[in-house]
Amino acid sequence: MADVFLRLAPSPPPQAATDPRPAQLRGAGRTRVIEGSNRRSGRTSNHRQPPLIHVAGQCFRLNQQGASPISRAPRRLAYTERMPCQRSLRAKADLRILIVCLFLLGLPLSTSQAEEWQSHYDLYLTAIKQDDLAAAVIHARRASIASNRERGPRDKQSGVLAYNLGVVNLELRRYGDAAQALQEALLTYETLYGPDHIQITKPLTQLATARKGLRQWTPSEKEYVRSLQILRSNPSKENDLKAGLILVQLTQVAEAIGDPKRIRSYGLRALSELRKSGHQDSIAVANLHVAVAGAEIQLGQGSEARKHMERAMTLYEDQLAPDDPQMIGIYEFAATLYEQTGRASTARKYRRRVEKARQKE
Numbered sequence: 001m002a003d004v005f006l007r008l009a010p011s012p013p014p015q016a017a018t019d020p021r022p023a024q025l026r027g028a029g030r031t032r033v034i035e036g037s038n039r040r041s042g043r044t045s046n047h048r049q050p051p052l053i054h055v056a057g058q059c060f061r062l063n064q065q066g067a068s069p070i071s072r073a074p075r076r077l078a079y080t081e082r083m084p085c086q087r088s089l090r091a092k093a094d095l096r097i098l099i100v101c102l103f104l105l106g107l108p109l110s111t112s113q114a115e116e117w118q119s120h121y122d123l124y125l126t127a128i129k130q131d132d133l134a135a136a137v138i139h140a141r142r143a144s145i146a147s148n149r150e151r152g153p154r155d156k157q158s159g160v161l162a163y164n165l166g167v168v169n170l171e172l173r174r175y176g177d178a179a180q181a182l183q184e185a186l187l188t189y190e191t192l193y194g195p196d197h198i199q200i201t202k203p204l205t206q207l208a209t210a211r212k213g214l215r216q217w218t219p220s221e222k223e224y225v226r227s228l229q230i231l232r233s234n235p236s237k238e239n240d241l242k243a244g245l246i247l248v249q250l251t252q253v254a255e256a257i258g259d260p261k262r263i264r265s266y267g268l269r270a271l272s273e274l275r276k277s278g279h280q281d282s283i284a285v286a287n288l289h290v291a292v293a294g295a296e297i298q299l300g301q302g303s304e305a306r307k308h309m310e311r312a313m314t315l316y317e318d319q320l321a322p323d324d325p326q327m328i329g330i331y332e333f334a335a336t337l338y339e340q341t342g343r344a345s346t347a348r349k350y351r352r353r354v355e356k357a358r359q360k361e
Helices: 002-008 023-030 037-041 086-105 116-129 133-151 156-171 175-193 198-213 217-232 237-257 260-276 283-298 302-319 326-340 344-360
Strands: 052-055 058-061
Touching (some): 116 133, 116 156, 156 198, 175 198, 198 237, 217 237, 237 283, 260 283, 283 326
Antiparallel strands (some): 052 058
8 A cells, every 4th residue: 555655646746845866866856867869969848857766765757658867867968948839939039030030121132233233333334445325324324323322322332323324424415314323422522531632523524514515504604613622622733724614615605605804804714724734726725716806895805816816827727727617717706806806808808718718518
C-alpha cells in the first residue's frame, strides 16, 4: 500500500522551497537535455516534463519506465524560457514586416531603376555628338526627371542635368521650356554653392538669354547684371571675356528697350572688356560699334557716331566679302548715318555700293 500510495500521491512543485536539490536540478523540470543530433543542432524543447516523485531519497518521473535518477543526468543542460503565446508572435511578425516595408520605401526598387538617369544621360551625349538636338532634348528631359526622382531636385547631378536640358531647349529656341529648366538649375546651384559663387553664372547667364528670347527685358537685364557683378568679383582673363560677352547681350537688351544712354554705356564697356581679352577684331565688335554709333546719333553726338561707324566699316570689310548679303544692310545704315551727320559725299559713296551689291544678286 505504501508503494501504491507513493505512486498516486501528487508530487511537490519542482521549485518548492522545501526541495533540497540545488537550483540547477530544480530547473531541470522545464529543460531538455541536449544529446545526440539535438546537441549538434542546439535546439531545445519547451514542453513541460512529467512531475517528479521522491522514493527513498531519489527522484523519479511518472510514466517513464527505468528512468535514470536526476542526479545521473548528463553534464550539459540547456535552459529556455517559456514559449510566448501565438498572439504575441503574430504581433512581432507584423511589426517586423512593417519595419521592412518602411525601409524599402526609401530605397530604389532595383538597380536598373537607380541607374535610369545614367542611361538617358549617355543617350543624350550620343545625340549631342551626332548633332541631333531633337533626340538630345528628349533624353535630357528623361535624365533630369529620373535624377530628380532618385536623387532629389537639389542634388548636384540633378542641377547639371537641368542645366543641360535648358541649354538644349535654348538651342532649339524653346525659350519657355529653357527658362523653366534653367530656373531649377539656378536654384540647385545656389543651394549647393551659395548666391554669389562663380559657378552660378552659367545657369544665370543662360536664364537671362532665355528671358531675352521671351522678350522679358527687365528680368533679363537684372540677371545679366547680377552675373556681371559676380564675374567682376572674380577677375581673370577668362572672366573678362565672359563679362564682355554679357555686356554685348546687355547692349542688345538696351536696344530692344530703346534707351540710347544704356546702349552707349553697355556698348562702350563691352568694347573695353573685349579689347582687354584680345577680341577687338570680330563681327561682334563691329556690331557694337554700330550700336554705339546709333546711340550717339540719338544723343546728338555726330562726331562720335562717325568715329564708331568708321571703325565698324573697317572691321566689316576685313571680315566679310564685298558681295556678302550682310553688307547691303551695313552700307544702307552707313549712308543714312553720314547723311544725318552732314557727310553727304560719304553717304553717296555707300549708296552706290548698295546699288552695286543689289545688281549682283
